[in-house]
Amino acid sequence: MTKILYISSLCSDKLLDYIFKTANQKPEQAVQKFHKLVVNGFANNKDNCSVETLSTIPVVSSTHNRKVWILGSERNNGIKYNYVPTININRVKNLVVFIYSFFKIWWWCIFKLSKERVLVCDVLNISISLASVLAAKLSFTKRITIITDLPGLIVTNKTKTKKIASTGFHSIFSYMVSNFNGYVLLTKQMNAVVNKKERPFMIMEGLVDMNMQSSKNDLKLKSEEKIIIYAGGLYEKYGVKNLIEAFKMTTDPLARLHLYGTGEMVENMNAHIGNDDRIVFKGMLPNNVVVQDQLKATLLVNPRPTHEEFTKYSFPSKNMEYMVSGTPTLTTKLPGMPHEYDEYVYLFENETIEGMHNTIATILAKSKEELHEFGQKAKEFVLTKKNNAAQTLRIINFVNSL
DSSP, X not given: OEEEEEEESOOOHHHHHHHHHHOSSOOOSHHHHHHHHHHHHHHHTTTTEEEEEEEOOSOOTTTOOOOXXXXXXXXXXXXXXXXXXXXXXXXXXXXXXXXXXXXXHHHHHHHSOOTTEEEEEETTSHHHHHHHHHHHHHHTOEEEEEEOOOXXXXXXXXXXXXXXXXXXXXXXXXXXXXXXXXXXXXXXXHHHHHOTTOOOEEEOOOOBOGGGGGOOOOGGGSOSSEEEEEESOOOGGGTHHHHHHXXXXXXXXXXXXXXXXXXXXXXXXXXXXXXXXXXXXXXXXOHHHHHHHXXXXXXXXXXXXXXXXXXXXXXXXXXXXXHHHXXXXXXXXXXXXXXXXXXXXXXXXXXXXXXXXXXXXXXXXXXXXXXXXXXXXXXXXXXXXXXXXXXXXXXXXXXXXX
């Protein structure tokens, strides 16, 4: 049986709820949801593997006032959550995380008396992943990484991007990422960038919660208004500004646009919305609240422009979340999205503001019944082909083949 130590920033629901309530800035939830789906997927494959986690706590000094985090292990749904002690002070935090993690992981590797032990790392958590690589090399332990994004291509403000590029961050990242035995990638385009030594890799563009099978998207419970939802990073580079402008051209009296999330556009959101009271900024809400709102909506949209370089190296988790809700998804033709998805989503054929408006107007003109049937087909597709138990079983088989 494969013994997995999953290394990331994943928190239990209890800890994440505490951080969400007490933080100065609400944590991004997409990363947490992705890693939770993976770990729960491993747990559902208990005949093939066992899994426990080692996690950094997803806070920094600017987002949370608590300075000392020493938390005990937790058990939840058959998963043991272990947390790295944290001193939440700039630079000190990274050093403490690295030192503690190295010895903790080395100890786990040495005393897990199994040739099938493996470390599965989120490589974007630099301090703990570097410690993982070094501990694994010393203990002759298999290590793979799941890469959900590429540093330097993650959307952020220009000042921060410049600062990162001017440090040794990329040198450390390049060394670390080249020392894994295998790679789980979201798009095939990622491989040429991160897998310079041409080691084994697999593509897993995303995964959905198998428990969403029991979540009902009932046509009778749909809102009377035609609600369009965008949930994610509120960045102009993600196409959100163009989406707002395209929606403003809509003449359907029942049309509404609801925006969820945080990002650089929040500061001037009133200016972006203008005097169009059909557009509502909902802010950063817990994921379970957003999911419930998605079930009642008419259309879920991802306007991410395809000409941006970063779109080749990511598969937005929101697309998977949208599709499994059973509400129709409208997205751009992302270069990293396999063609098998095309028949289950609506596509922007023209990404100009006018082109986006025309697509939205065409979809809103369809009957509720047609839209509902289309959304249900997408839900069935991802629940059958991309559920987290099936996708993580592919990872287990991949690990065992190394």
